Amino acid sequence: MGKNLCAPPSSPVGKAVRYIYSQYARPLSVDEVAKASGITSSALCRAFKCGFQSLSNFNRQFQKVKGMSPTNYISGLQQ
Secondary structure (H helix, E strand, C coil), X not given: CCCCCCCCCCCHHHHHHHHHHHCCCCCCCHHHHXXXXXXXXXXXXXXXXXXXCCHHHHHHXXXXXXXXXXXXXXXXXXX
């Protein structure tokens, strides 16, 4: 994972990010990710919302860190 893209691995957000990356090939619910992270769904939503003001902001930051769009990144993982 790229630098500045996630929280410390032991934090709930870090656990959520690792879980999402490990399960990228299947649909996930917020409740499932929250449970795997050890926090409530509402806390997970707040934590992720704080990190990025909008989807376009997330996409710009992802592009800076990974050098490609999230869509292209996922496409490359699925090949």
